[in-house]
Amino acid sequence: MTNAPLHSVANHPLPGPASTRPRREAALAEFSAIGWPTPQRERWRYTDLHGLVGGDFDLAPSAPQRAELELAAPLLATTPAANRECRLVFVDGHRIPELSATTIENLEIADLETGWRGFEASYADRIATKDHPLAALNTAFTQQGLWLRVPARTAVAAPLHLVFISSPRAALAPQPRIVIETGEGASLTVVQYYIDSHPGSGWINSVTQVQQAAHSKLDLYRIQRHSPEQAHTSLLAAEVGADAELTVGYMDLGGRLVRNDVDVKLAERGARTELFGLFLAGAGQHIDDHVLVDHAAPETRSDENFRGIIGRRGRGIFNGKVIVRPNAQRIDARQSSDNLLLAEHAEIDTKPEFEIYADDVKCSHGSTVGELDADQLFYLRTRGMGEAEARELLTAAFAATVLERVRDLETHEYLVGLVAAELTRIAEQPK
Numbered sequence: 001m002t003n004a005p006l007h008s009v010a011n012h013p014l015p016g017p018a019s020t021r022p023r024r025e026a027a028l029a030e031f032s033a034i035g036w037p038t039p040q041r042e043r044w045r046y047t048d049l050h051g052l053v054g055g056d057f058d059l060a061p062s063a064p065q066r067a068e069l070e071l072a073a074p075l076l077a078t079t080p081a082a083n084r085e086c087r088l089v090f091v092d093g094h095r096i097p098e099l100s101a102t103t104i105e106n107l108e109i110a111d112l113e114t115g116w117r118g119f120e121a122s123y124a125d126r127i128a129t130k131d132h133p134l135a136a137l138n139t140a141f142t143q144q145g146l147w148l149r150v151p152a153r154t155a156v157a158a159p160l161h162l163v164f165i166s167s168p169r170a171a172l173a174p175q176p177r178i179v180i181e182t183g184e185g186a187s188l189t190v191v192q193y194y195i196d197s198h199p200g201s202g203w204i205n206s207v208t209q210v211q212q213a214a215h216s217k218l219d220l221y222r223i224q225r226h227s228p229e230q231a232h233t234s235l236l237a238a239e240v241g242a243d244a245e246l247t248v249g250y251m252d253l254g255g256r257l258v259r260n261d262v263d264v265k266l267a268e269r270g271a272r273t274e275l276f277g278l279f280l281a282g283a284g285q286h287i288d289d290h291v292l293v294d295h296a297a298p299e300t301r302s303d304e305n306f307r308g309i310i311g312r313r314g315r316g317i318f319n320g321k322v323i324v325r326p327n328a329q330r331i332d333a334r335q336s337s338d339n340l341l342l343a344e345h346a347e348i349d350t351k352p353e354f355e356i357y358a359d360d361v362k363c364s365h366g367s368t369v370g371e372l373d374a375d376q377l378f379y380l381r382t383r384g385m386g387e388a389e390a391r392e393l394l395t396a397a398f399a400a401t402v403l404e405r406v407r408d409l410e411t412h413e414y415l416v417g418l419v420a421a422e423l424t425r426i427a428e429q430p431k
Contacts, residue, residue: 015060027139057173068167081161093174112145145177152183168198182216210238242268250277266300281314288317311426312343
């Protein structure tokens with residue numbers, strides 16, 4: 001494909017077989033009609049995609065060659081996925097069988113392209129593109145997405161690891177699409193990794209859709225550790241059934257420009273969700289988390305806890321919105337955004353919101369922004385610690401509150417190591 005600036009995205013050739021073309025063309029028309037999200041829109045007031053719009057990106061990259069795969073293999077070895085038989089690896093948006101291991105009991109895996117007709121009928125139109133125009137772009141250009149199904153009353157014992165690797169090829173913008181269905185009473189843990197085998201610039205625009213039947217359980221952890229020049233936009237759109245449970249953990253430890261949208265609808269009585277996230281933003285990094293929880297049914301419960309650690313000339317954004325519908329009585333919704341500024345010129349914008357249209361509810365939210373506690377620093381210094389060591393310890397403890405929520409032990413230990421290394425990097429950046 002010949003790259004062209006993305007403001008002329010309508011001229012980019014669409015991928016996939018002819019059978020997928022009508023829906024792709026419709027999605028591209030939707031995107032063109034809505035236009036790129038800009039800071040003039042309230043949901044995007046803090047994040048400007050101008051650098052992407054004017055970029056020369058390939059939205060449907062060709063399959064990687066042997067040289068790119070040889071770089072991807074050692075990178076995979078740095079993740080817990082390398083030791084698991086339950087992993088699927090993508091390079092530049094293409095599934096790589098020789099790096100994957102698909103001996104997974106009780107899990108049905110389909111290629112989105114071969115299951116396109118069912119995807120069109122069930123999922124292609126579920127996302128409101130006026131709120132999420134980049135999801136329409138994803139529908140138009142996604143190549144080898146996944147459709148994962150767990151049959152009713154079955155459990156997938158081991159976590160499924162999905163690894164998305166960007167190769168050194170310049171100006172690629174893959175559009176991965178993941179659909180996850182859990183049948184009634186089913187359970188599954190999924191860990192998504194986004195990593196790069198190069199320090200160059202690129203962009204990945206991912207969409208994950210979740211449909212949970214009654215009494216099912218899904219744990220979804222997403223770990224993003226892109227290179228400093230990579231852009232990342234993502235949407236998680238989930239619908240949770242009666243007495244089902246969704247746990248989501250977002251960890252952003254890299255990237256230049258990152259925008260995450262998380263939309264969860266608690267659609268039926270007794271549905272519940274636990275959402276948590278941690279981002280680290282050093283010099284030149286911009287990370288924006290937008291979270292929406294829709295209590296659409298009674299006796300539903302949500303618990304949000306997001307934390308940001310921002311270094312010198314880093315910027316973070318958290319916007320958390322909870323909607324309680326008129327018939328959603330006896331709900332419990334809790335939301336917190338806590339942020340730690342490590343240096344001058346660190347910036348955070350945080351905005352917790354509630355819209356409540358019912359009267360029998362428990363709702364609470366809070367937001368904090370501050371520096372390390374001077375009294376705690378003083379106490380550690382009096383116990384013989386150097387200032388740098390004391391700061392590192394207190395910062396790691398701030399992050400640990402979120403990391404402790406990761407229930408998969410190996411993933412938790414992996415994150416502890418990553419966060420420690422990233423905190424050191426931020427601390428060593430020029431003042």
